[in-house]
Amino acid sequence: MSVEDLYSEIVLEHYKEPHNVGEIEYPEIFAKGFNESCGDDIKIFAKVKNNIIEDIKFLGKGCAISQSSASMMTDLIKGKTLDEVKEFIKNFNKKITGEEEFPENSEEWFELSALKGVIKFPIRVKCASLAWHTLSQGIKDFENKQKK
Amino acid sequence: MLDVAKIKEDFPIFQRIIKGKNLIYLDSAATTQKPKQVIEAISNYYKYNNANVHRGAYTLSEESTAMYENARQIAAEFINASSSRSIVFTRNATEAINLVANAWGLEYFKPNDEILLTQMEHHSNLIPWQLIAKKTGAKLKFIYLDQNGKLDLRDINDKINKNTKFVSLVQISNSLGTINPVKYIIKLAHTYNVPIMIDATQSVPHTNVDVQELDCDFLVFSGHKMLGPTGIGVLYGKEDFLDKMPPYMGGGEMINEVHLDWADYRSIPWKFEAGTPNISGAIGLAAAIKYINSIGKKNIEQHEKTLTKFAIEELTKIDGVEIYGPLDDRGPLVAFNIKNVHPHDVSTILDEFGVAIRAGHHCTQPIMQWLNVPATVRASFYIYNSLDDIDVLIRGIKKTKEIFASVS
Numbered sequence: 001m002s003v004e005d006l007y008s009e010i011v012l013e014h015y016k017e018p019h020n021v022g023e024i025e026y027p028e029i030f031a032k033g034f035n036e037s038c039g040d041d042i043k044i045f046a047k048v049k050n051n052i053i054e055d056i057k058f059l060g061k062g063c064a065i066s067q068s069s070a071s072m073m074t075d076l077i078k079g080k081t082l083d084e085v086k087e088f089i090k091n092f093n094k095k096i097t098g099e100e101e102f103p104e105n106s107e108e109w110f111e112l113s114a115l116k117g118v119i120k121f122p123i124r125v126k127c128a129s130l131a132w133h134t135l136s137q138g139i140k141d142f143e144n145k146q147k148k
Numbered sequence: 149m150l151d152v153a154k155i156k157e158d159f160p161i162f163q164r165i166i167k168g169k170n171l172i173y174l175d176s177a178a179t180t181q182k183p184k185q186v187i188e189a190i191s192n193y194y195k196y197n198n199a200n201v202h203r204g205a206y207t208l209s210e211e212s213t214a215m216y217e218n219a220r221q222i223a224a225e226f227i228n229a230s231s232s233r234s235i236v237f238t239r240n241a242t243e244a245i246n247l248v249a250n251a252w253g254l255e256y257f258k259p260n261d262e263i264l265l266t267q268m269e270h271h272s273n274l275i276p277w278q279l280i281a282k283k284t285g286a287k288l289k290f291i292y293l294d295q296n297g298k299l300d301l302r303d304i305n306d307k308i309n310k311n312t313k314f315v316s317l318v319q320i321s322n323s324l325g326t327i328n329p330v331k332y333i334i335k336l337a338h339t340y341n342v343p344i345m346i347d348a349t350q351s352v353p354h355t356n357v358d359v360q361e362l363d364c365d366f367l368v369f370s371g372h373k374m375l376g377p378t379g380i381g382v383l384y385g386k387e388d389f390l391d392k393m394p395p396y397m398g399g400g401e402m403i404n405e406v407h408l409d410w411a412d413y414r415s416i417p418w419k420f421e422a423g424t425p426n427i428s429g430a431i432g433l434a435a436a437i438k439y440i441n442s443i444g445k446k447n448i449e450q451h452e453k454t455l456t457k458f459a460i461e462e463l464t465k466i467d468g469v470e471i472y473g474p475l476d477d478r479g480p481l482v483a484f485n486i487k488n489v490h491p492h493d494v495s496t497i498l499d500e501f502g503v504a505i506r507a508g509h510h511c512t513q514p515i516m517q518w519l520n521v522p523a524t525v526r527a528s529f530y531i532y533n534s535l536d537d538i539d540v541l542i543r544g545i546k547k548t549k550e551i552f553a554s555v556s
């Protein structure tokens with residue numbers, strides 16, 4: 001695994017033109033994330049209807065890893081139920097920390113596995129998971145509000 | 149130029165191979181590497197002299213006390229303080245600033261008094277004052293930067309006035325490399341009878357700092373940024389200023405006589421050193437000072453000037469590299485960015501070349517806001533760096549541009 005593998009074509013494409021960038025007015029889910037060590041920040045907005053994430057957008061400043069990861073994540077979770085998303089985040093965290101292998105021959109994981117170079121650069125795992133942690137926090141806040 | 153190959157022999161860490169490459173350490177503004185003379189001074193102290201200081205009349209305690217107090221004398225001479233009573237050992241420059249902000253500020257600041265800082269302060273010379281301002285009702289004022297990243301001298305004249313009750317500023321910016329005209333500002337503060345503190349963390353390791361010549365009232369620096377261990381820093385204060393401050397922390401070491409409801413404190417500097425101090429840290433710092441003196445500040449300054457000038461020349465040649473801060477007359481560090489590449493990505497790729505370089509906000513988020521960037525890459529130099537190191541840095545930057553070619 002070399003540093004070129006870390007910056008694969010898929011990662012660089014998402015970094016150059018990230019998908020789902022923007023704000024959503026009156027979002028059900030909103031969360032801010034911050035990576036103190038490098039100053040990266042991200043805001044995530046999502047529309048939730050009948051427990052399904054209907055739309056999701058993000059605003060962020062950061063490195064190629066954090067921005068491409070946010071771009072791919074927002075592509076993949078649109079249309080999923082909150083429970084599915086929570087499960088997906090859990091799975092992603094296991095893979096990006098090297099606890100589990102990235103699945104092969106899976107359409108859903110095809111682009112995300114471009115991030116697997118990160119495993120060899122432990123300090124960058126935080127970058128790859130910033131968007132995912134932030135969304136996870138947003139869902140938690142949303143569910144807590146629902147309970148009240 | 150200094151004989152870098154010979155100097156490197158004193159630093160065990162340069163035997164390390166990082167990702168198959170020799171280590172090129174370009175992050176001395178964050179912390180420097182340590183020569184074996186410092187490492188051995190610390191380990192020898194623990195092997196042969198360890199005992200608590202200022203208590204007990206046995207041989208070891210006498211030895212450790214003498215070594216600790218001798219370190220204070222060496223630190224005093226290093227910045228040409230007239231007496232070692234002016235030297236308070238702290239954990240680092242941050243703790244020294246907090247000590248003054250609390251001990252001076254809580255005693256003397258009133259609502260609407262003004263504390264004058266600059267826009268380029270490290271968080272360590274900003275947050276303590278924010279906290280004190282909140283507690284006392286004092287207000288923070290800032291000297292702003294001009295477009296070159298230097299202090300706007302006209303702004304100083306506007307900001308300092310009869311309401312100003314304290315000035316604190318950095319001598320060399322850790323993000324921009326700017327060298328501030330502290331002597332001029334100290335003089336100006338004194339015409340208004342305002343006490344002034346200098347954060348010399350980035351200047352003391354590299355250039356001659358003479359507190360009597362500067363005439364500053366307080367000055368702080370950290371041991372670990374000048375070849376010493378972490379956990380030891382210095383607060384210099386004029387004796388009458390230190391005398392005027394109540395203790396910052398209470399405990400053992402700082403008292404003469406203790407009753408259940410009152411106590412009598414020791415004189416300066418011990419009044420400010422509650423608890424068992426960092427004895428080995430002070431001894432390590434003294435060894436670091438001896439090492440720096442053996443090379444000579446003039447030689448260090450000359451060496452670093454050559455490195456910095458070369459780095460700026462080479463970086464300027466690369467298309468898409470933006471350098472921050474003044475281009476001439478600067479400290480031994482260069483902050484920059486590569487167009488469309490995040491500093492964190494630059495740092496990861498440079499690590500593959502064995503180059504250790506900082507990417508981040510350098511604890512100066514207000515400067516990042518002023519530059520309108522989230523972060524920068526920063527190369528900072530010291531006595532163990534050579535022109536070859538900068539060549540490798542430049543090669544790494546070119547490689548980074550190649551990898552990110554599709555993005556720019």
